[in-house]
Amino acid sequence: MTLTDAEILRYSRQIILPQVGGAGQERIRKGRVLVVGAGGLGSPALLYLAAAGVGTVGVCDHDVVDSTNLQRQVIHATPDLGRAKVDSAADAVRHLNPGVAVVRHPVRLTASNAPGILTGYDAVVDGTDTFASKFLVNDACVAADVPYVFSGILGFEGQLLTVVPGRGPCYRCFFREPPPPGSVPTCAQAGILGPVAGALGSLQALEVLKLLLGVGELLVGRLVLFDGLSLSFREVGLERDPRCPACGDPEHRRPLADEAAGGCTR
Ligand SMILES: [Zn+2]
Incomplete structure (x- = not known):
């Protein structure tokens, strides 16, 4: 049409x-994008994807809005306190752009439900806040052959990487296993400044739009490190590891599984 x-x-x-x-x-309108986590990263990503006219936007989150979220999770507002984040985010997206179809997935993404939830999406934004979730999003997207944009943030810093299965390394190629629970501070312990989440979540939306359009150079094989205090970006080149348990050669691959790990990157 x-x-x-x-x-x-x-x-x-x-x-x-x-x-x-x-x-x-028209390609953007045909696009189907899943945002996992309607938090600090997911908020700007959802808003910019909806504003750009992405035809179908999925939101996966099992949490409710609490007052400590509002300092950075700008898709939610004070009247949304206590509401499911998927409902609050869906209302905000419809309010911004009624032309966007919103699909709500009010669950925690797990190894067992991820393949079904990912079905039919062209791209995924990782807006999750734990290492366990980040590894799961990576492994599930690689297994389902769905491109996704990773980001992790803490304090004034953030990281960004686009994973296109078959075209470059995945997150697990270089961060092989989640850190032991308790070894990395959470956002609740270490803090996070809202605009850092805003900047990285917006860049995730930019990568998704480039993916849908097929233009520019995606962050495939290039991990971007953002430092908000010095306002600088660094880039680290990465290669696919043939022994990677997620995207490596068939004899090294492991089946999709949940991992227990602590830490927060939102
Ligand atoms: Zn890999």
Whole structure:
């Protein structure tokens, strides 16, 4: 279906970009993107993906909004306190852009439900807040052959990587196992500044839009390290490890499983 006049007007500031155009906007509209975790990273990612006109946005989160979330999780507001995050996020997305279909997954992502939840999505944003969840999102996306954008944040710092299965390394290629529970401080212990989450979550949305459009250079094989105190970005080149338990050669792969691990990167 071609774009309506209202859509052409609504998205005109991005359609005018030669890398987007009408055909690119149709690709964005056809896009189905799952955001796992409607928190500090998921909030800006969801809002920018919805604003850009991604046709279907999925939200996976089992939590409810509490007052300590509002300092950075900008998709939720004070009247949402106590509500399920998927409901609060879905309302915010519909309010921003009624043209976006929202699919709510009000559960914690697990090794057993991940394959079903991921089915049909073109890309995933990792907005989770524990190492166990991050490894699960990685392994589930690799197993399902779905590209995803990783981010982890703590304090003033953040990391970003795009994983396209078959085209580059995955998160587990270099962070082989989650750190032991308690060995890495959580956000509740170490703190997090809201705009750091905002910056990294926005960059995740940017990577997803580039993926849907097929333009630019994705962060495949390049881990970006963001330091908000010095306002600097560094980049570390990475290669796929053929012995990786998630994306390595078949004899090294392990079946999808949940892991017990502590820590928080949101
Ligand atoms: Zn790997």
